[in-house]
Amino acid sequence: MPSILYFLSAVVIIVPLQSSRQPIKNRYHNLYGDNMSGRELMNILDFGIGALHFLQQGQYYMNHEVPDMVPQFGAVYDFVVIGAGTAGATIAARLSEIHQVEVLLIEAGSKENFLMDIPLLVYMLQLSDDINWKYQTKSSNKYCLGMEGNRCNWPRGKVMGGSSVLNYMIATRGDAEDYDRWAKMGNEGWAYKDVLKYFKKLETIDIPELQSDTIYHGTKGPLHISYPLFHTSLAKAFLNAGKELGYPLVDYNGKNTIGFSYVQTTIINGTRMSSNRAYLHPARNRRNLHVTRESRVKKILINRHTNRAIGLEFIKHHQNIRVFASKEIILCAGAIGSPQLLMLSGIGPAKHLNELGINVVRDLPVGENLMDHVAFGGLTWTVDDPVSIRAIDIINPTYPYMKDFLMKQSGPITVPGACEALAFIDTKNSTKLHGLPNIELLFIGGGLKGDLILPIVMGFNNAIRQIWNKYFITYGWTILPMLLKPKSRGRIRLLANDINVKPEIVPNYFDNPEDVKTMMEGIKAAISVGRTKAMKLFGSRLTNDTFPGCENYEYDSYGYWECAMRTASVTIYHYSGTCKMGPKEDPTAVVDPRLKVIGIQGLRVADGSIMPEIISAHTNIPIFMIAEKLADMVKEDWGYLNES
Known part of the structure; x- marks a missing residue:
C-alpha cells in the first residue's frame, strides 16, 4: 500500500492548482461556504487519525483481491x-x-489498490506506466494540433478492472434509440427492449429518488451507482443555468436523456467501484x-x-x-x-x-x-469567489477536506476528477426534449487552464501550457463540449508482427465536415451556459486566449473555432x-x-x-x-x- 505521503502528493497535482488574486467575499469562505476559523488545530488532529484509518481500509481492500x-x-x-x-x-x-x-x-x-479508487485522483492515474498502456494516436495535421508532436494521448487501463480503474466513473447508458439503431443494422437481440434488463441487472441504484423507478433501475446488481457526495455551488448553478435555457433536470438513465443533471457515478461510499x-x-x-x-x-x-x-x-x-x-x-x-x-x-x-x-x-x-467521443478542451471561465475545486485548499490540513475524506469518505475529494454535472442536448432541434442528443456538455467544477499537471497528462504542448499558466492564480470552471454521434471513422493497424509494438491509431477526428458543424454548435451551446444569470452570479468570465496557429482567424468566427477544435482535440476515452x-x-x-x-x-x-x-x-x-x-x-x- 503506498504511503500516505504519496497520497498527499497525488492530491496536490490532480486538481486545478489556483490561488486568489483578490480578497474573498463575505458570501463564500470556502467550498463548504462556512467560516472555519477556530477549528484549524482540530482539523489537523483529525487528519492524522483519518490517515491511519485510510491505511487500514486499504489493507482490508487488498485482502479481497x-x-x-x-x-x-x-x-x-x-x-x-x-x-x-x-x-x-x-x-x-x-x-x-x-x-x-x-x-x-x-x-x-x-x-x-485503494489509492486508485479515490475519485479526485483520477487524473494522476494516467501518469503511471504500471497501470496505463499509454497509447498515442498517429501524428496528424488535422487534429490534436495543440498536443506534443500532434499526437493525442489515449490512455487504457492495465490493471485488474482495466479502464474502469482509470475512467472518470461517469455512469451513463445512452438513449433507447442508440440500441434500436443497432438492431436496425441487423443485430437481433440488441434493441433497447432487449438490453434494458441487463442495465438493470448490473446495477444497484443508490440514488434514493430513483430507487422507486423499477422500470429503468435495478436495486440488486453488483455495480453501485450514486451521485457524488459533494457538489460545489458552481455545479448547482450549472443546473439552474439549464433550467434558465429551457431544459429539464432529468434522470438521463431513465425514460428521457435530454436535459441537465448531476453526474451519476460508479462510486460507493465515496470511492470508485471498478469491475x-x-x-x-x-x-x-x-x-x-x-x-x-x-x-x-x-x-x-x-x-x-x-x-x-x-x-x-x-x-x-x-x-x-x-x-x-x-x-x-x-x-x-x-x-x-x-x-x-x-x-x-x-x-x-x-x-x-x-x-x-x-x-x-x-x-x-x-x-x-x-x-471515439472527441471534446473541445478550450472553454474555461474564471470566477471571483472561492467556490471551485482547487488543490491549494484541498491539501491544506487546516481545512476539513482531507480529514473528511480520510475519516468519512465525504467532501470534495469524492468528486470524480472534479466532474460534477452534465447536459445532453440536441443542437439540431434545441426545443426537442426527447430522442437522441448529439452533444454532451460535461461540467467540471474547476479550471482546466492554469492547472499545472492536467494539461501535461492530456498531452498539451509547451506553447499552450505557457499561455494557460497565467490562470494559475484564478478560480474557475470548465465545460467540455463532446461530440456524441461522430460521422468520422478511424482505424487501427499493426506496425509489426509483435505484441510488444503498439499499434498505429488513426482516429480521423473531424474528417467528416458534419462533425465540425456539430462541434461548433456544441461550443456555442457551452458559451450560452456561461451567459446565463445563474453563472453570471459568480462573475463568470470566459477566457478567450487565441490558440497558437489560429492567429490569422477572427476571434469567434467559424474558421477560428474550427482551428481551435482541431488544436484542443481532447479524447473522452470512449474508443x-x-x-x-x-x-x-x-x-x-x-x-x-x-x-x-x-x-x-x-x-x-x-x-x-x-x-x-x-x-x-x-x-x-x-x-x-x-x-x-x-x-x-x-x-x-x-x-x-x-x-x-
Whole structure:
C-alpha cells in the first residue's frame, strides 16, 4: 500500500492548482461556504487519525483481491477470458457462477489498490506506466494540433478492472434509440427492449429518488451507482443555468436523456467501484475461478483444419505458457487490444496481414470503424469567489477536506476528477426534449487552464501550457463540449508482427465536415451556459486566449473555432467499433450478434470494440451491459443458463 505521503502528493497535482488574486467575499469562505476559523488545530488532529484509518481500509481492500496463480503449460479450462477490464472481469465472474466449469481470467496488469479508487485522483492515474498502456494516436495535421508532436494521448487501463480503474466513473447508458439503431443494422437481440434488463441487472441504484423507478433501475446488481457526495455551488448553478435555457433536470438513465443533471457515478461510499471491485471481489473464494496477473497474451491459437480457436500463448514472468479452452475463448482486451490480438493471430484484413508476414486465418475488417467521443478542451471561465475545486485548499490540513475524506469518505475529494454535472442536448432541434442528443456538455467544477499537471497528462504542448499558466492564480470552471454521434471513422493497424509494438491509431477526428458543424454548435451551446444569470452570479468570465496557429482567424468566427477544435482535440476515452458487430452477411462486420468471430469457432469478442455505432453517452456502463448479455448468451449456448 503506498504511503500516505504519496497520497498527499497525488492530491496536490490532480486538481486545478489556483490561488486568489483578490480578497474573498463575505458570501463564500470556502467550498463548504462556512467560516472555519477556530477549528484549524482540530482539523489537523483529525487528519492524522483519518490517515491511519485510510491505511487500514486499504489493507482490508487488498485482502479481497482474487489470488494470483500460474497456469501449468498445457492446462485446459472450459472458458478462457482475455483481459480483466470492465467486460472481462464481469464475464469471468458470471461464468464462474456455473459450478461445473473452470474459468481462467488472464490480465496483463497487476492488482488494483485503494489509492486508485479515490475519485479526485483520477487524473494522476494516467501518469503511471504500471497501470496505463499509454497509447498515442498517429501524428496528424488535422487534429490534436495543440498536443506534443500532434499526437493525442489515449490512455487504457492495465490493471485488474482495466479502464474502469482509470475512467472518470461517469455512469451513463445512452438513449433507447442508440440500441434500436443497432438492431436496425441487423443485430437481433440488441434493441433497447432487449438490453434494458441487463442495465438493470448490473446495477444497484443508490440514488434514493430513483430507487422507486423499477422500470429503468435495478436495486440488486453488483455495480453501485450514486451521485457524488459533494457538489460545489458552481455545479448547482450549472443546473439552474439549464433550467434558465429551457431544459429539464432529468434522470438521463431513465425514460428521457435530454436535459441537465448531476453526474451519476460508479462510486460507493465515496470511492470508485471498478469491475474488479464489483464482480471479482465477491467471487474471490470460488475454486473454479482462476486469475493470472502480469500475463501478456501473445497470440490466440487456431486449428486451421477446423477453424476453431483452441487456446492461447502468453508470457508471465518471462515464461512462455500455453493454455487451452475446451469450450470458448472470450476476448475482452478493449477497442485497441482486441483488434491487435486478432490481427496478430491471423484474423484481420488479408492484405495488411500479408504485408507483415502474418499467416491469414480469416480475412475480416478488424481495426476498421474506429470511433471515439472527441471534446473541445478550450472553454474555461474564471470566477471571483472561492467556490471551485482547487488543490491549494484541498491539501491544506487546516481545512476539513482531507480529514473528511480520510475519516468519512465525504467532501470534495469524492468528486470524480472534479466532474460534477452534465447536459445532453440536441443542437439540431434545441426545443426537442426527447430522442437522441448529439452533444454532451460535461461540467467540471474547476479550471482546466492554469492547472499545472492536467494539461501535461492530456498531452498539451509547451506553447499552450505557457499561455494557460497565467490562470494559475484564478478560480474557475470548465465545460467540455463532446461530440456524441461522430460521422468520422478511424482505424487501427499493426506496425509489426509483435505484441510488444503498439499499434498505429488513426482516429480521423473531424474528417467528416458534419462533425465540425456539430462541434461548433456544441461550443456555442457551452458559451450560452456561461451567459446565463445563474453563472453570471459568480462573475463568470470566459477566457478567450487565441490558440497558437489560429492567429490569422477572427476571434469567434467559424474558421477560428474550427482551428481551435482541431488544436484542443481532447479524447473522452470512449474508443469503440474496431471489431464491429453485424449480421454474417455484412461485409463490415467482425463478430455476429452473438459476438462470435465470423468464420471462427470457439472465439468471441466482448468489449467496446463490438459497438457497430458509438452510443450517445459515456461507454463504461454499456460495456458492462455487453458483458452481462454475453455471459447469458454463452450460458444459453452451452445449456447452463438455468444452472448458475
